[in-house]
Amino acid sequence: MESVTFETAVYRFRRHLLVEKSYSGLTVKEYTSDLNLFKEYLKENYDFSDNFAVPKINKFHMAEFLGDIVIEKENSPVTRNRKLFSLRSFFKFLVRNSYLEENPAEDIETSKTERRAEPIYMKTNQARKYLRTVRNSSSRYKLRDLAIIKIFLYAGLRVSELVNLDLENIDFDDESLKFYGKGNKERFVPLHEDVITTIIEYLDNREEMKKKDDDAEKALFLSARGNRISVRTVQHTVKKYAREAGLRNSEKITPHKLRHTFATTLYKETKDLNVLKDLLGHQDISATQIYTHTDPEQKKDAIDDMPDF
Structure with missing residues (x-):
């Protein structure tokens, strides 16, 4: 299994979307924007380096990111679901091309309501x-x-x-x-x-x-x-x-x-x-x-x- 950095993986994923999937430049830009936002979140909140390897990411990182999309930003659950779809597609591509063994986004559920998630806190x-x-x-x-x-x-x-x-x-x-x-x-x-x-x-x-x-x-x-x-x-x-x-x-x-x-x-x-x-x-x-x-x-x-x- 080839070990790749997140940046390299995103580059190969973008090329896949443009060449093999024939997605429009605007659609590919949306995918890339979501992935870059996720990367910055990992760097800011989990001290990831610029050149971290994709196997370092786990389901917990993704769930926290998607939760904060709703809590910290003005994003609706609909936007949160779209970002989840971007992540699922990205990691599915990595698994299919043997960069990862399993998709950490696969079991994360979509938001089924327009109501914002309540934050977890201590009493x-x-x-x-x-x-x-x-x-x-x-x-x-x-x-x-x-x-x-x-x-x-x-x-x-x-x-x-x-x-x-x-x-x-x-x-x-x-x-x-x-x-x-x-x-x-x-x-x-x-x-x-x-x-x-x-x-x-x-x-x-x-x-x-x-x-x-x-x-x-x-x-x-x-x-x-x-x-x-x-x-x-x-x-x-x-x-x-x-x-x-x-x-x-x-x-x-x-x-x-x-x-x-x-x-x-x-x-x-x-x-x-x-x-x-x-x-x-x-x-x-x-x-x-x-x-x-x-x-x-x-x-x-x-x-x-x-x-x-």
């Missing part, structure tokens, strides 16, 4: 248990990890935004983070007092850590090797504590799920979509409306509070 008691597990950890990086996780839970940053934070992005006077986020958009995120305190405790610990290069000197969060922390390390850290906390479906707890927890919790408290939109760094408020859902407990409470007839 308050789960989040408390999760943070308690980090606080009680014996890891030498406990303070760093606690600061990272609190920034996700109290500020809702994307993982790509967090790993790119520099020391200069912290404004202790305003108790906030100021940085450029997705789309090079300037972001201002106020910090909870508990987060500020945790960051200050971590900074004392950070002073003792060796810095490998100039980039590490300015980076807020460092790896065990003295580099700027990577997306992959953050993802591993988040999952590790979820397992240690004994959370249900711990393998599905990702930095993105912590961001959803922040957003869902904040909306329940404020009911203000505009504030949430700005804090999450969304371009369009339609992407923020996903957090207006109600959970089963809220629905039951509403029914229980009805007057007697």
Whole structure:
């Protein structure tokens, strides 16, 4: 079986569509756009390199990508299904030409409703248990990890935004983070007092850590090797504590799920979509409306509070 990079596979797939399938240039452009979007998602959220091999992709990566298409962007389930079709066609081509043994997109179901998927998030008691597990950890990086996780839970940053934070992005006077986020958009995120305190405790610990290069000197969060922390390390850290906390479906707890927890919790408290939109760094408020859902407990409470007839 020949091993090919994602970029090479897309090139061969495009040629197949144009020459063998005789698809129009516009149709091929749509397929290519979907695949490039998927590639950028993998690089941003799973720390894939530019030249990653196609067997590295699994069903979980694809399901997360398609879920975020609905949650983070203003795409409808219809658009999500079209992107799924693009992925299925691409991986079917790879299997048929012996670049892969099986199609990881084959068992992913299409959306059967126009209703947007509700985001997965932690309930308050789960989040408390999760943070308690980090606080009680014996890891030498406990303070760093606690600061990272609190920034996700109290500020809702994307993982790509967090790993790119520099020391200069912290404004202790305003108790906030100021940085450029997705789309090079300037972001201002106020910090909870508990987060500020945790960051200050971590900074004392950070002073003792060796810095490998100039980039590490300015980076807020460092790896065990003295580099700027990577997306992959953050993802591993988040999952590790979820397992240690004994959370249900711990393998599905990702930095993105912590961001959803922040957003869902904040909306329940404020009911203000505009504030949430700005804090999450969304371009369009339609992407923020996903957090207006109600959970089963809220629905039951509403029914229980009805007057007697």
